[in-house]
Amino acid sequence: MVMPPNNGTHIGFKAGRVWDPEFCAEADWVVVGTGAGGAVAALELARGGESVCMVEAGPWREPRDYPRSSYATMRDNMDGWGATIAMGRAMWPIVQASLVGGTTVVNSAIVVRTPGDIFDEWKRDHGFGGRALADDYWSAQDVIERELSVTATPQATMGRTNELAYKAGHALGMHDHDMHRNIDDCLGSGNCMQGCTNDRKRSANVTYIPEALAMGATLMSSAPVFQVRFERKRAAGVIGRFVHPRTRQKGRRFSVRARKGVIVAASATHSPALLMRSGVRHRAMGRYFRAHPGSGIFGIYDDPVDMNKGATQGWASTQFRTTKGLKLETLSIPLELVASRLSGAGHTLKRRLGAYRNLAMWVLAVRAEATGRVVRGPGGKPIVFYSATKSDMVRFREGAKLVAQMHFAAGAKAIVPGVYGIPYSLGPDELHKLDDIPPDPRVWTAIMSHIFGGCVMGTDPKRSVCTPDGAVRGYKQLYVMDASAIPSTLGVNPQHTIMAMARVQSRRILAG
Numbered sequence: 001m002v003m004p005p006n007n008g009t010h011i012g013f014k015a016g017r018v019w020d021p022e023f024c025a026e027a028d029w030v031v032v033g034t035g036a037g038g039a040v041a042a043l044e045l046a047r048g049g050e051s052v053c054m055v056e057a058g059p060w061r062e063p064r065d066y067p068r069s070s071y072a073t074m075r076d077n078m079d080g081w082g083a084t085i086a087m088g089r090a091m092w093p094i095v096q097a098s099l100v101g102g103t104t105v106v107n108s109a110i111v112v113r114t115p116g117d118i119f120d121e122w123k124r125d126h127g128f129g130g131r132a133l134a135d136d137y138w139s140a141q142d143v144i145e146r147e148l149s150v151t152a153t154p155q156a157t158m159g160r161t162n163e164l165a166y167k168a169g170h171a172l173g174m175h176d177h178d179m180h181r182n183i184d185d186c187l188g189s190g191n192c193m194q195g196c197t198n199d200r201k202r203s204a205n206v207t208y209i210p211e212a213l214a215m216g217a218t219l220m221s222s223a224p225v226f227q228v229r230f231e232r233k234r235a236a237g238v239i240g241r242f243v244h245p246r247t248r249q250k251g252r253r254f255s256v257r258a259r260k261g262v263i264v265a266a267s268a269t270h271s272p273a274l275l276m277r278s279g280v281r282h283r284a285m286g287r288y289f290r291a292h293p294g295s296g297i298f299g300i301y302d303d304p305v306d307m308n309k310g311a312t313q314g315w316a317s318t319q320f321r322t323t324k325g326l327k328l329e330t331l332s333i334p335l336e337l338v339a340s341r342l343s344g345a346g347h348t349l350k351r352r353l354g355a356y357r358n359l360a361m362w363v364l365a366v367r368a369e370a371t372g373r374v375v376r377g378p379g380g381k382p383i384v385f386y387s388a389t390k391s392d393m394v395r396f397r398e399g400a401k402l403v404a405q406m407h408f409a410a411g412a413k414a415i416v417p418g419v420y421g422i423p424y425s426l427g428p429d430e431l432h433k434l435d436d437i438p439p440d441p442r443v444w445t446a447i448m449s450h451i452f453g454g455c456v457m458g459t460d461p462k463r464s465v466c467t468p469d470g471a472v473r474g475y476k477q478l479y480v481m482d483a484s485a486i487p488s489t490l491g492v493n494p495q496h497t498i499m500a501m502a503r504v505q506s507r508r509i510l511a512g
């Protein structure tokens with residue numbers, strides 16, 4: 001059976017054995033992945049009158065069905081149980097989602113415009129960018145902000161952890177960055193990372209994807225694409241096999257024919273792996289993987305902070321973005337994850353967890369200079385090699401000191417740095433002990449949730465897999481429109497830049 005194009009259907013898991021006939025569909029454009037990049041690309045093409053088939057590895061989940069515990073979030077929403085590890089001097093997890101809407105479902109909804117200096121940097125280092133591109137991105141971001149009801153978190157639902165951070169920031173003369181989020185009347189339940197069960201986050205699965213379906217696009221979920229298919233050097237479709245969203249059992253094979261082309265938007269780890277599995281060769285493939293690794297420092301306060309009440313992230317400062325390569329922000333995490341961050345076991349851990357209500361966690365995110373590499377691992381899955389540099393680790397230490405100063409300025413009686421070799425907690429007059437942190441990534445508990453590169457854009461044919469329009473070099477009608485195409489770190493939260501890039505590039509495709 002071949003699905004007709006332009007029918008607005010959602011096709012979920014289909015059972016079947018490997019020898020059963022494949023499920024076939026057809027559209028002008030096949031978009032692989034429905035996260036920040038894929039959802040925008042699919043919708044823009046559908047708005048332009050093209051028939052589109054979105055093919056997503058993860059399942060469709062309604063907000064009311066998002067899991068409530070961290071364990072179930074890792075199991076149901078995250079890519080590889082949230083356990084994709086960057087291999088390097090330290091083994092830091094790379095966190096991203098795998099469901100319809102991609103990582104926009106589990107992110108904190110922070111929306112930050114692409115800083116102007118990024119376009120200068122791209123122009124200088126990658127041969128494209130400059131003012132004209134900045135204007136294109138910012139116009140796209142005007143539209144995205146309207147469509148996703150980007151607003152400030154309501155004061156009433158800010159929560160004490162964010163209020164304390166504002167107080168500390170003002171006391172230390174730090175500039176707050178304008179914290180806007182794609183939310184509609186956020187209730188401040190502090191659990192953005194599980195997905196917003198209150199349906200207040202305007203993630204792609206409740207905005208752009210339903211609109212694309214309403215415009216006649218097709219969505220296939222629980223449908224990981226294995227390879228892009230080529231006719232000579234033209235991208236002619238994709239093939240894969242359905243995977244059951246709960247049992248993970250393989251189902252029927254599928255193939256989707258693309259009459260006009262294929263857009264790959266499967267994330268900074270999966271897009272290069274998919275292209276490698278498909279036989280796309282380029283010397284820069286998988287290279288220039290970058291990240292904003294981050295780590296949290298707890299403050300222990302005399303009165304309850306109740307970080308689980310209030311916006312997950314309601315305060316940030318980008319004051320040190322260009323000087324120290326740092327972003328500071330609040331981040332609330334659930335009790336189970338706090339338990340994994342406080343060291344110790346048995347009675348010790350129980351006693352430490354007893355302070356949960358009085359803890360606030362604030363984060364330092366480093367605009368790291370390190371570059372890593374995505375390679376094709378067993379079964380074609382991505383493996384990431386990445387090690388932070390010595391100067392990145394000096395930035396970690398600087399960030400820890402700034403966050404610790406903030407906690408004390410807000411009235412914390414102690415901080416818990418969570419760094420190996422440093423005492424469990426430090427009082428206000430022990431801040432100098434943070435100077436003892438060695439520039440070694442192994443002593444930190446860090447994660448990477450903002451990742452870039454692997455199929456970077458640029459004008460140098462040797463150093464960039466894609467042209468500045470996202471077209472994969474050496475192939476026809478094959479584009480990349482997600483974080484993997486971004487050739488640098490940004491120093492700010494990336495979804496707005498990725499969405500703007502996808503919007504600008506799909507409109508260029510429509511314009512021919």
Ligand SMILES: Cc1cc2nc3c(=O)[nH]c(=O)nc-3n(C[C@H](O)[C@H](O)[C@H](O)COP(=O)(O)OP(=O)(O)OC[C@H]3O[C@@H](n4cnc5c(N)ncnc54)[C@H](O)[C@@H]3O)c2cc1C
Pocket residue numbers: 032033034035036037038055056057058095096097098099100101102103104106107108109110111112193223224225226265266267268270271274449450451481482483484493494495496498
């Ligand atoms: C916990 C967390 C919080 C964050 N908070 C923020 C924030 O507040 N603000 C912000 O700007 N950014 C935030 N980010 C980062 C931001 O969400 C990501 O940078 C952005 O979503 C990346 O977009 P993308 O299109 O590259 O990939 P994704 O959004 O990750 O989408 C990729 C999609 O492709 C699918 N896919 C992968 N492989 C295949 C395949 N083979 N076949 C089919 N589909 C496939 C995946 O399942 C996924 O749905 C956060 C990230 C995390 C993890």
Ligand code: SF4
Pocket residue numbers: 109183186187188189190191192193195196197198199200201310311312
């Ligand atoms: S803080 Fe709670 S209500 Fe607000 S967007 Fe996040 S999950 Fe939804």
